[in-house]
Amino acid sequence: MTAAPCEVLTLGETMVALRGGGPLKLGGSLEVSVAGAESNVAIGLARLGHTVRWAGAVGDDEAGELVLRTLRAEGVDLGAVTRDAQAPTGLVLFEPRLPEVTRVHYYRADSAGSRLTPEAVEPAFAPPPRVLHLTGITPALGPSAARACRHALRLARDHGTEVCLDVNHRSRLWSRAEASAELRAWLPYVDVLIASDDELPLCLPEGTPADASAPRHLLDLGVREVVVKLGAAGARAHTAQGEVHRPAREVRAVDAVGAGDAFVAGYLSALLDGADVTARLDRAVTTGAFAVASRGDWEGAPTRSELHLLEAPHGTVVR
Numbered sequence: 001m002t003a004a005p006c007e008v009l010t011l012g013e014t015m016v017a018l019r020g021g022g023p024l025k026l027g028g029s030l031e032v033s034v035a036g037a038e039s040n041v042a043i044g045l046a047r048l049g050h051t052v053r054w055a056g057a058v059g060d061d062e063a064g065e066l067v068l069r070t071l072r073a074e075g076v077d078l079g080a081v082t083r084d085a086q087a088p089t090g091l092v093l094f095e096p097r098l099p100e101v102t103r104v105h106y107y108r109a110d111s112a113g114s115r116l117t118p119e120a121v122e123p124a125f126a127p128p129p130r131v132l133h134l135t136g137i138t139p140a141l142g143p144s145a146a147r148a149c150r151h152a153l154r155l156a157r158d159h160g161t162e163v164c165l166d167v168n169h170r171s172r173l174w175s176r177a178e179a180s181a182e183l184r185a186w187l188p189y190v191d192v193l194i195a196s197d198d199e200l201p202l203c204l205p206e207g208t209p210a211d212a213s214a215p216r217h218l219l220d221l222g223v224r225e226v227v228v229k230l231g232a233a234g235a236r237a238h239t240a241q242g243e244v245h246r247p248a249r250e251v252r253a254v255d256a257v258g259a260g261d262a263f264v265a266g267y268l269s270a271l272l273d274g275a276d277v278t279a280r281l282d283r284a285v286t287t288g289a290f291a292v293a294s295r296g297d298w299e300g301a302p303t304r305s306e307l308h309l310l311e312a313p314h315g316t317v318v319r
Contacts, residue, residue, distance in 0.1 A: 006051040006077055007272050009161075011121065011152050012038030012138040013056055013113025013145070014071070015090035015106075016063040017297065024095050024105075032089060034070045035092055035297040036113075037135045037168055037261050044265025044287060044301040046075040050272055055080035055152075057112040057123040063089035064112070074298075080124035084096040084112035094257065102257055114141035118151035126154075127276065129161035131268060135166045136202075140173035153189040165303050166264050167195035167202055175192060176202060187221050192271070194227040195262055215243075225277070227284075229263060235286055237277045244279040249289035249310050258298055262291035265301065 014036030021028055036082050040054040060083045067089060072078055074110030090108035097103055099108045108114060116138075132152060139146035156163050165186060169179050183245040187193075187203060195203070200218070201210035208217050215238035226238040234247040266287030270280040286307055294300020302309070312318070 003128050004051070004077065004079075006053040006129050008042070008050060008052045008078075008131045008133055008268060009036050009055060009124050009152075010038035010042045010052065010133045011116075011124070011149065012036055012054045012135060013090055013108065013111065013116070013141060014039040014054070014058070015092045015108060015111075015113070016066055017092050017094065019094045019296075020096065022096065024093060030093075032066070033198055033296060034298070035258075037137050037166070038133065039076070040258050040261035040298040040301075041068075041133055041166075041265045042071065042076045042270070043074045043298045044262050045269055047301045047303045048269040048287075050269060050305050051077065053080055053124055053129065055116075055121055057082045057084050057087075057116045057120065058110040059083070059087055059089040060085040061089055063091070064073065075118055079205040080120070082112075082116070084115055087112040087115050090114075098257045100253070100256070102255075104172075104257075108141060111141070113138075114145050116145045116148045117140075118148045121148050121152045121155065125155045125159060127176045128155070128161050131162045131164055132156040133164045133166070133264070133268065135168040135184075136179055136183055136199075137168050137170055137173065140170060140179065149186075153186060154155065156306050159188055162191045162263070163189050164192040164194065164268060165190045166260070167193070167199040168260065169199050169202060187218070187223060191225065192225045192267075193218060194229065194267065196229045196231070196260075200226075200228065204230045227267060227281075229260060235263065235281055238280055239277060241277075244277050244281060246278065246285050249285050249294040251289045251310065253292050255295045256292055258296065258300075259288045260295070261290040262301055263288035283307070292305075 017035035090111035093105040266284035270283040
């Protein structure tokens, strides 16, 4: 059965997320939600009015039901989801230690998401999306998930689908050398590459200087747009036409987790709308600011009608 058309396909693992209020070793209560870089982007795009499909695998368990129920409630298309009766849904624990420091503990080895197969990806391309969004997290989960990503890249090329890659390096999942070896091979497929400054060298050919010329090297290799996340300093976008910088939006920081995914959702949203590079960055730093100002991975993602709220004076009450 052919699924309804969608603008964006995301591919990755979504886990049950438990958030504590302090050191885990001291016990206490935990808030239950879900989290996953790719589904965070999917929710962010859906709230902005875009059609999004999430392709992933969950266990045949209650944790998997929570993941699916949450994404379904946010308007994400789940027609390409698989259930794995032989593996559990993954788990992530967030442990706030300081106002600006949160430790993350993963329990995703041999999870259903890590066992996602190339065959499970094919239904997600019926019909093909306009954009395939991948991160450098999924291939780090295991050989099967890595093969699924490579197959998705080939399908995207075959169908003329644009590819967005958020490097999103997770040192607890794989080393920089492992990440670099995998992601360098992806570059011929990538149209939009998004990374923090320290992640860009992971995509450069061996021996290439990891300096300010890194974006230009990536453009020369065929990447159409290189977007660099600079945290509190905003973001830069590099294209053949030049470089654009936008400062970060000023908000009271509450929780930085998920800000990068919100940034990606904003950038892709404006790209889908046909906006120019400056407008894409503007929307990206705006959606990123909403994430920083809210607790949780995706809970604070704005709707399109809320994007203007950051322009309101402090203390504004919307009645």
